């Protein structure tokens with residue numbers, strides 16, 4: 001017995017696929033499936049989080065609709081994956097936000113931006129808010145550095161703790177010992193697979209679109225988004241080092257490392273999400289889970305808002321628009337942090353954990369196949 005109808009359907013499909021095995025070269029899902037004869041809810045959550053929704057197995061399948069077997073692995077695993085985010089959410093009271101995720105993210109962002117704008121208007125007279133602030137510490141004349149650290153450090157810490165509890169439940173459910181998370185070979189392999197999105201290539205042809213023509217565009221835009229996000233994170237981290245280790249206060253000159261990293265990352269985080277949105281419209285609805293559309297789009301738009309407001313702040317920081325732009329950017333980033341455990345952001349964390357497990361299983365299988373050393 002499975003906890004939901006979606007899990008029962010995923011079990012049925014994995015049982016059919018396990019007899020067929022035609023798709024075993026396409027991605028990690030099928031080899032991981034072949035290591036099992038039955039599928040617990042945890043196994044199905046693990047397989048679902050290995051799936052990159054490239055769609056290849058739907059088009060390759062001789063049993064996909066209108067065949068009576070009705071095999072649609074991408075759509076059912078996408079649904080299973082979506083449900084797993086809610087199932088492992090911490091605290092569990094927030095599980096429901098995955099059902100109306102687009103609305104939740106939009107409200108959280110609107111409230112956060114409104115709170116920062118209201119705070120700036122309430123705490124500053126118009127001359128300060130709309131004044132021109134330049135030189136070291138210009139931003140902190142509108143929001144003191146200690147307050148910024150308290151607000152954003154607290155929100156980020158909360159996100160890490162909430163995601164950590166979610167991963168702990170997932171890890172327990174899939175029956176994996178915590179020692180695997182310290183296995184350097186498995187982690188190294190998972191990092192390599194995640195860094196190049198190895199399993200989004202549909203077995204080499206690319207990601208499938210509405211016209212059943214595979215392309216690599218989704219992978220390229222995902223790379224721009226992911227590495228753009230990492231560069232922006234690196235920019236914030238180096239700015240923190242500049243502040244505490246070198247005693248240099250923001251805003252920095254355009255040639256300083258935090259600005260260079262933030263600019264390149266911000267541009268990637270504009271082009272990538274726009275490309276992902278465009279690629280989304282070209283996907284075949286048959287391979288998608290329509291219930292997660294709001295979640296997917298809300299996350300992409302949230303990343304886009306973060307980069308747009310950040311780049312606008314960089315461009316206009318020495319003008320009277322800086323105060324309002326700073327409030328807007330901080331409001332968006334704060335919303336991004338606090339909603340991280342309850343939106344599409346978690347897909348990267350669960351997928352990485354699944355890839356770590358897959359690397360360990362795959363290695364164990366290789367060892368068993370080659371037999372013990374003489």
Ligand code: SF4
Nearest residue numbers: 017020021022023061
């Ligand atoms: S998706 Fe279809 S073709 Fe591929 S393994 Fe499953 S049943 Fe076979």
Ligand code: SF4
Nearest residue numbers: 027051052054055057
């Ligand atoms: S949609 Fe792509 S990644 Fe997912 S199971 Fe099918 S082939 Fe694998």
